[in-house]
Each structure stands twice: as C-alpha cells, then as structure tokens.
Amino acid sequence: GRCRKNSILALRVGDRWVERVSELRAEIVDYFMTHFLESVNNRPTLDGIEFQGLDPVEVLALTVPFPATEIEEVVLSSNGDKSPGPDGFNFAFFKRFWGLLKDEVGVLF
Structure with a gap:
C-alpha cells in the first residue's frame, strides 16, 4: 500500500548500495547535515555600527x-x-x- 510507496528501501551512496535500516538512517542524516551545515566564517558582522533606537513614544x-x-x-x-x-x-x-x-x-x- 501507501506505506510501501513512501519507504526508502535502498540508497546508492558513492559506488555501493545501502539497504540496512540503521545505515539508511545514518546516510540520510549525514546527507542533510552536510547539505544544510552553515559555514559561519563567511558571514559579515555589524560590530562597531551604531543603529538609532526608538524613543519610548515610538515603542x-x-x-x-x-x-x-x-x-x-x-x-x-x-x-x-x-x-x-x-x-x-x-x-x-x-x-x-x-x-x-x-x-x-x-x-x-
């Protein structure tokens, strides 16, 4: 049924096939962790820049x-x-x- 269609039974990782559930989970987590991992070094900073705040009436x-x-x-x-x-x-x-x-x-x- 539907559950079967929504299942991942195997993945090709590099030159090998992964079929064990524990390995599938580990490979999927590793893929998304690597894919969405953000490199913090390249972000610009605003250190030393003063922004005008709101006065109490504006707040x-x-x-x-x-x-x-x-x-x-x-x-x-x-x-x-x-x-x-x-x-x-x-x-x-x-x-x-x-x-x-x-x-x-x-x-x-």
Whole structure:
C-alpha cells in the first residue's frame, strides 16, 4: 500500500548500495547535515555600527491596536483573487462575508 510507496528501501551512496535500516538512517542524516551545515566564517558582522533606537513614544506606538476602520479599509480595498492565506481563505471570501466576520477579525487586532 501507501506505506510501501513512501519507504526508502535502498540508497546508492558513492559506488555501493545501502539497504540496512540503521545505515539508511545514518546516510540520510549525514546527507542533510552536510547539505544544510552553515559555514559561519563567511558571514559579515555589524560590530562597531551604531543603529538609532526608538524613543519610548515610538515603542508604545508599535503596540497600539489597529482601528477597526483601518482593518475594514484594507480588507475591502484588497484584490480578492490572490492566493489564500495559511487558513485557506483568500480576500474574496473576507470581502464577501465582511459583515459577518468583522467583529471576529477585529478581536485579533
């Protein structure tokens, strides 16, 4: 069945075939560790560079809730046929049912 189709029964590593489960696991882990290992030496650093910080008023402004009118304006002015979000709904859905959803969505902001 499906489990069989999703199984890796053997891998060719170099000039040999690996079939034992423990060796398969080790080779797969080794491949991905090598493939995704990041070399830290080549990264640029920002040592000695001073960045301007935010003053307390600006920090507080970052936590102010969005006004309901602004949220509604964004939803209704958006292009509805774009890709759906992580919840599976696109803006066409939200625009069509905004009257029902605005209070529920507003709670999130």
